[in-house]
Amino acid sequence: MSKPKVVVTRKWPAEVEEQLKALYDVQLNENDIQMTADELKEALRTADALLPTVTDPLTAEVLGIEGKRAKIIGNFGVGYNNIDINIAKKHGLVVTNTPEVLTDCTADIAMLLLLMSARRAAEGNRLVRDQQWTGWRPTHMLGQKVTGKTLGLIGFGRIAQAMARKAHYGFGMKILFCDPYPPAQQIIDDLQASRCETIEELLTEANFVSLHCPGGDATRHLINEKRLQLMRPSAHLINTARGDVVDSKALIKALKEGWIAGAGLDVFEGEPNIDPGFLNLDNVALLPHLGSATEETRVAMGNRVMENIAAFFAGLEPKDRVV
């Protein structure tokens, strides 16, 4: 029997690509150049499985092409707002993602950004590199203490809970969260966490606010000018979720005008094209979407996609099926 044909849209860790080669008739992307809409359509027409990632827009137009051969989309990433899920469902496509395996590393990056923002690490790094550091002095570059402060999490899924564990047990932080679907009471009790009924309440009380909700239309500009104005002038906003959850223009204004003390961002509206307004600000730490970027996690993500498509081709239900 011939092997299923699989198209991978970006370069994956070598050890996962080797396994794909052994199991499938696979088209890899050795140059690692983002595929065009036409190339994605062609892949859907010619392959049994398309393995895209979070930067491949699988729009209604792409998914709607005639004569599709593909039956499954194995997304490399936990977030799948790159895929028009309703249209995928309408066309009978199975879609899977890669939860769990990137939880800790993404929470680590959120914690890193929290610390960077509180302790002005990006600004300090720039000062040293620009050879502008004139020496230690008691009032130089004072930031804010993290230990014992209050962390507010908007969205309290796996990654937020992992961050809460690091913050609570590692830094003695008090945990607040706001989520319409709270986790089991045991998880809340273990973290001595308190639920806020509204985002507004959380924004007013937290010293650090970290975003952990999915991207997409429902959460676009969830953090807008009005909400940023509710935060404390000493507070910091951390975003490792999706860029469009925050209105960039409003955040730039908030950072410039001192409505909040700082921000740590791993994701951006329209990334990788970052609003230039961020670039000259000292009170923002900027990272290039590194949440899951460790060797271990990216291999695990690839393996997770492989498990999902293997189950599908064996006639079983893939464990990370989204639709």
Ligand code: DGY
């Ligand atoms: C995801 O998986 O959704 C991330 O944004 C990439 O790590």
